[in-house]
Amino acid sequence: MTSERDLVKIVVIIVAVLGLVSPVLALDLPGGFAFLRDIDPTIIQDIRYAGANNFMGRPIAGYGAAECVVKREVGLRLKAVQQELARQKLSLKMFDCYRPVRAVADMVAWSKNGTETAAERRYNPAFSKADLFRLGYIATHSGHSTGAAVDLTLVDLTADNSLKFDPAKDYADCTAPVAVRAPEGSVDMGTGYDCSDAKGHTAASAITPAQKRWRARLVAAMAEQGFANYSKEWWHFSLPGAAGPAYDFPIGRAR
Structure with a gap:
C-alpha cells in the first residue's frame, strides 16, 4: 500500500517534471507582446x-503553437472591435498575427523550390507561386513580424459554422463559390483566406453585393479602432504607429 509520505514524493516529482517541461511548451514573450487569448x-x-490548412500545406517555421501573439496595444484594440461586434452577434476570427522572421524566410524558400502542387495552386490559380512576392501578395519583410499586423475575418455567431477543413478532400480554388472551396467557418467574403488573386483585393468588383457588404463591414469595424486595410488582401489589417523592429522569436503556447 502506498503511504501518505510516498504520495507526497510522487506529487513533488510530478511538479518537478512539469517544471522542466513547461519552458519547452510555453513561451515568455518579449516586452510589449501578449497572447490575444489573455486579452x-x-x-x-x-x-x-501552425497546421496544414494553408498555402504551403504544412506548418510554417516558427509556428510551434496555434496562438495569436500581438503587440498589447493591438490586442486591446482588437478587444474593442470584438465588443462592438458581439452586440451584432458577430465575432472576429484570427488567421495570423505575429509572424516570426524565420517564417517569412520559409515562405521565400518555398516560393523558389521549383515545384507547385494542385493543392498549392488553389491559393493562386491565376499565376505561379514564384510571382507571389513580385506581385505584392507576400512581403519579404512582413509587418506581421513587428506584431502590429493581423489577418482576420468575421464569423456570424447565429450561422452554422460546423464545417471543417478536410485535408483529404479536393476543394475548388479560393476564388470559387463558397460551397465548393475549402470551408472556413466564417461569413462569405467572396474568396478564401490567403487567396492571391484580384478577386481577393478588398475593393474587387467581381464579387456579389452581399460579399461586398461583408468586406465593408469588416473594414469599417476595424477602422473604428484605427486599423488600416491592405488593398490587395481583404483580410489584412495593420495598426499605424504600433510597428517597430521585426522579431524572430518562435510562437509557443500560452502559459
Missing part, C-alpha cells in the same frame, strides 16, 4: 500557419 478569449482563433 480577449472570446475572439476566435484559427491560426493557419
